[in-house]
Amino acid sequence: xxxxxxxxxHRLAVMEYLMGNLTHPTTDTIYNNLFPAIPxxxxxxVYNILKLFEEKRAIAAIVIDGKNxxxxxxxxxxxxxxxxxxxxxxxxxxxxxxxxxxxxxxNLVIDDCHIYFRGYCSExxxxxxxxx
Amino acid sequence: xxxxxxxxxHRLAVMEYLMGNLTHPTTDTIYNNLFPAIPxxxxxxVYNILKLFEEKRAIAAIVIDGKNxxxxxxxxxxxxxxxxxxxxxxxxxxxxxxxxxxxxxxNLVIDDCHIYFRGYCSExxxxxxxxx
DNA sequence: CTTTGTGCAAATTCTTTGCACCAAA
DNA sequence: TTTGGTGCAAAGAATTTGCACAAAG
Numbered sequence: 001x002x003x004x005x006x007x008x009x010h011r012l013a014v015m016e017y018l019m020g021n022l023t024h025p026t027t028d029t030i031y032n033n034l035f036p037a038i039p040x041x042x043x044x045x046v047y048n049i050l051k052l053f054e055e056k057r058a059i060a061a062i063v064i065d066g067k068n069x070x071x072x073x074x075x076x077x078x079x080x081x082x083x084x085x086x087x088x089x090x091x092x093x094x095x096x097x098x099x100x101x102x103x104x105x106x107n108l109v110i111d112d113c114h115i116y117f118r119g120y121c122s123e124x125x126x127x128x129x130x131x132x
Numbered sequence: 133x134x135x136x137x138x139x140x141x142h143r144l145a146v147m148e149y150l151m152g153n154l155t156h157p158t159t160d161t162i163y164n165n166l167f168p169a170i171p172x173x174x175x176x177x178v179y180n181i182l183k184l185f186e187e188k189r190a191i192a193a194i195v196i197d198g199k200n201x202x203x204x205x206x207x208x209x210x211x212x213x214x215x216x217x218x219x220x221x222x223x224x225x226x227x228x229x230x231x232x233x234x235x236x237x238x239n240l241v242i243d244d245c246h247i248y249f250r251g252y253c254s255e256x257x258x259x260x261x262x263x264x
Numbered sequence: 265c266t267t268t269g270t271g272c273a274a275a276t277t278c279t280t281t282g283c284a285c286c287a288a289a
Numbered sequence: 290t291t292t293g294g295t296g297c298a299a300a301g302a303a304t305t306t307g308c309a310c311a312a313a314g
Contacts, residue, residue, distance in 0.1 A: 008269065008313095027303080042271045047304065049269095063198045066279090068303060081240060107254035108213060114248045122239035140288095140294065159278085174296045179279065181294095198304085200278060 003058040013038055014049045018059060018073035024080070024089040026068050064089060064116045079115035085124035092117060135190040145170055146181045150191060150205035156212070156221040158200045196221060196248045211247035217256035224249060 001007040001015065013034055018025070025033070031046045050071055053059040062070040064082045070089060072080075079092040094115070119125075133139040133147065145166055150157070157165070163178045182203055185191040194202040196214045202221060204212075211224040226247070251257075 006268085010270080040270085044272075044305085045270055051305095061198070063195055066193070066195045066198075066201050069198050081242070107257055108249075108251055109257045110213065110249045110251040112250040114250075116246045116248070117240075117242045118244040118246075119240055119242040125239055125241045138293085142295080172295085176280085176297075177295055183280095 003053075003056040005052065005056050005058060010038065010041060010045055011049050011052075013041075014046060015053070015058070015073065018071055022072065022074055022091075024062055024070040024072055026070050028068070030071070060114075062089065062114070062116075064118075077113070079117060081117040081119070081121070083121035083124050084118055085120055088121060090121070135185075135188040137184065137188050137190060142170065142173060142177055143181050143184075145173075146178060147185070147190070147205065150203055154204065154206055154223070156194055156202040156204050158202050160200070162203070192246075194221065194246070194248075196250075209245075211249060213249040213251070213253075215253035215256050216250055217252055220253060222253070 001012065005011065014030060017030055017034055021033075027043070027046055027050060030050070031041065031043045034046070035041055050059070050061075050069075054061050054071075057075065058073075060072045060075050062072055062080055064070070064080055065087075074091070077094065079094055080089055081092050082089045092115075133144065137143065146162060149162055149166055153165075159175070159178055159182060162182070163173065163175045166178070167173055182191070182193075182201075186193050186203075189207065190205075192204045192207050194204055194212055196202070196212055197219075206223070209226065211226055212221055213224050214221045224247075
């Protein structure tokens with residue numbers, strides 16, 4: 001395990017879950033999916049681990065809605081889309097690299113960028129259109 | 133008051149506050165700043181009004197950190213920057229329009245986009261550098 | 265030993281809800 | 290008189306904190 005993070009069974013389990021499930025899970029989802037296999041796991045520990053990973057920039061926190069945080073082990077530059085109806089979050093690839101986008105920013109030290117789109121996904125979009 | 137929102141004293145006060153304070157205030161900040169002048173105001177009402185405004189797309193909710201929502205009466209296309217140290221949020225103008233940025237997105241109906249940058253503002257950046 | 269990962273329960277924070285009251289059309 | 294804006298208190302949900310124990314080097 002890189003990023004200056006000491007491995008432990010729980011940490012490895014959380015990282016493996018995130019790498020194997022690029023579905024932007026919430027803390028709760030991660031906990032509930034790992035708990036059956038790791039009955040000693042507590043939700044506090046999941047919170048601790050996710051916070052540590054994020055601080056070390058090993059994963060990215062996605063706060064696309066105000067509700068709860070989601071996590072992504074894909075830290076490459078990409079955007080996210082959330083459906084207003086079903087709430088699902090999916091990746092969107094960008095055509096341009098981000099640094100070109102922002103006007104000269106005084107003396108800001110920018111080290112992170114998140115792009116969030118909202119609307120209706122293909123499934124919910126159908127219903128959305130048919131309801132009008 | 134446009135956007136299909138019926139005006140009321142409280143609604144006008146919240147909208148005027150937002151238009152006069154483009155500092156991306158939180159619900160709490162708005163409430164605390166209006167309360168002295170409007171002692172009958174309750175925080176529930178501020179929540180109600182902000183939710184209504186956002187639904188009507190009269191203002192934009194900014195969820196740049198997971199903590200709490202911030203609001204912006206400037207609904208033109210622009211990005212936001214938050215300082216990791218002091219937490220302040222400021223606007224950033226974009227060079228490109230957003231639709232060019234995203235790869236062809238299947239059948240997504242995209243109606244909203246938020247771009248968030250993080251790092252250190254000019255003030256905190258100084259301290260950040262001098263501390264290393 | 266000493267550090268640090270973990271877990272429980274309680275506390276905190278932000279936001280929503282239920283319901284009653286009040287004001288305006 | 291009916292609709293809809295408001296306010297209080299309580300509930301709810303997500304996350305953090307304090308502290309004690311356990312595990313690892």
